[in-house]
Amino acid sequence: MMSLPPSCGSCTLCCTVMKVTMPSSVKPAHTACEHCTLAGCSIYADRPDVCAEFQCLWLATQQAPQFAMPSSFRPDRCGVLIDLNAAGTVLAHCAFPSSWKRQPIHGWLLGMAQRGHNVLLHSAHADLLLKADGSTQPLRCIGVDPVTKNRVYVPEAAA
Ligand code: SF4
Numbered sequence: 001m002m003s004l005p006p007s008c009g010s011c012t013l014c015c016t017v018m019k020v021t022m023p024s025s026v027k028p029a030h031t032a033c034e035h036c037t038l039a040g041c042s043i044y045a046d047r048p049d050v051c052a053e054f055q056c057l058w059l060a061t062q063q064a065p066q067f068a069m070p071s072s073f074r075p076d077r078c079g080v081l082i083d084l085n086a087a088g089t090v091l092a093h094c095a096f097p098s099s100w101k102r103q104p105i106h107g108w109l110l111g112m113a114q115r116g117h118n119v120l121l122h123s124a125h126a127d128l129l130l131k132a133d134g135s136t137q138p139l140r141c142i143g144v145d146p147v148t149k150n151r152v153y154v155p156e157a158a159a
């Protein structure tokens with residue numbers, strides 16, 4: 001029997017918290033996409049490739065049962081969408097400024113910081129670095145890396 005691909009269920013958090021560069025427009029981060037409805041994407045069949053191809057870490061891990069993050073980590077449930085970039089940086093896009101402080105996601109984020117990953121907390125109000133001791137440091141975006149297209153941040157104090 002063919003198994004169904006993992007699905008987002010009723011989650012649509014990436015359609016709000018992430019910046020989405022579409023062919024004819026750019027949806028800013030932390031702004032609901034005009035096509036996002038309670039029933040999901042209203043242009044699902046014709047959604048841009050960038051939307052069809054995106055998988056947050058929770059969704060990506062559902063493909064391998066031995067690595068699958070628990071259902072409580074689904075972004076709409078835990079309030080944080082995790083994206084891992086190629087450098088191993090954890091990009092935590094928060095539904096609300098304090099979403100990252102809630103369990104179970106807080107313990108996971110802190111564990112990643114303690115294992116040496118850069119953990120960046122993005123919300124509508126601030127960009128923060130989560131340190132291994134649980135404290136945070138404000139960050140300032142200074143541009144986009146022309147090669148990786150990743151945003152580049154520096155500690156606010158050193159800006
Ligand atoms: S945040 Fe993840 S689980 Fe939620 S809709 Fe986007 S890709 Fe799917």
Ligand code: SF4
Nearest residue numbers: 015033035036041051
């Ligand atoms: S076009 Fe659809 S899938 Fe893409 S961000 Fe908007 S609502 Fe989400």
